Amino acid sequence: MRPENLSEIQIDALRELGSVGAGHAATALSQLLDHMVDITVPEVRLVPVSDVPMVFGGPETLVGAVYCRMLGDIAGSMLFIAPQKALLALVDMLRSREIGATKTLNAEEEALVTHCASILISAYLAAIARMADINLLPSVSAFAFDMMGAILEVASSESGMKVDTAIVVLTSFSDEHAAVDAALFYLPDPDSLEVLLGKLGIV
Template sequence: MMSKDDLSNPVILDALKELANIGTGHAVTALSSMIGKFVGITVPEVYLESLGKVATILGDPGEEVSAVYVGYRGELDGGAMVIFDSSSTHGLLQALMGADMDLSDPMALSMLQEIGNILVGSFVSALATFFGNTILAEPPGVAVDMLGAVLNVLLAEVGQHADYLIIAKTTIAIEDVNIRGWIVDIPTPESFKRIIEKLGL
């Protein structure tokens, strides 16, 4: 089991930040061309946090959000998720479909899955390219539910052998239509540490 000390190394956190930067850059380029609007991103923020506190980095675990998850496996294992709060989800559907939709509508859900998959899929494929195609993305999952509940999917995957996780969070925003979301990437700490050592960092 990875301890906090194993991970509290600035090199690990900087490397994760750099990786998230590359991934998010690809992701927003894809989104921008899909919706024909400028998509802004912030510099990724990285955290070293106990499993129990990961949800609070993103907000209230009871808040309703939409989320798309893509797990990845290979030389690096982990998962990435794009999350939009409720009003941004409606804004996104409006921007894409020209009309707002009920989030319980299967059509809305499949639309969200498409957008999310483009975002998170390009994020993960950027990671794969960076590591010489040694990472494979799994099929995406989508849900509209409480923040804590959707995060369970990601945390159950990466929390098996770690009490503390390294998390990269990047905020994406489409300002003129008031849409904000986050791309969250959490590699399993053990695979991330292994790959950093292999790269000789």
């Protein structure tokens, strides 16, 4: 099954998976940081891979990205992406700083973003694994800061699969002071997507 052929019911199921994963990620992140961080999934959409850069303004938009492969019963890859301004604001939020305080990222802050994204990705995959009764884990995550088009090109090459459509899980981080918008991009192997939907009973 190809992602662009999904029905509204199937998209709703993927949205529910995203919401469950976001809830678990928010709990884990809040415990790690010792202050409340809420994570919500306002929208899930299907986007042709060629149009993915337009989600954040175009292929030349500077973004921070965390990439990993999916390991287990289904194949695919995950990308966490935040535009530069949102990325810096996310670091401020994670560091309990005033939004706008962070101007550039050092190695420690890149590691913090990678850890945050890994928590979100792991929670999302854990939600999929529980609800579909499958084994699913993320690979080791890698951080990159580059133009959106370059990030996507590398991710597509690394996946080793012909993926035409991405499932975009828009993701909002918020605390008592600010909100930051980012996104998870799920690049599914078409055969694996059919297996997943079958396990969820919504083929």
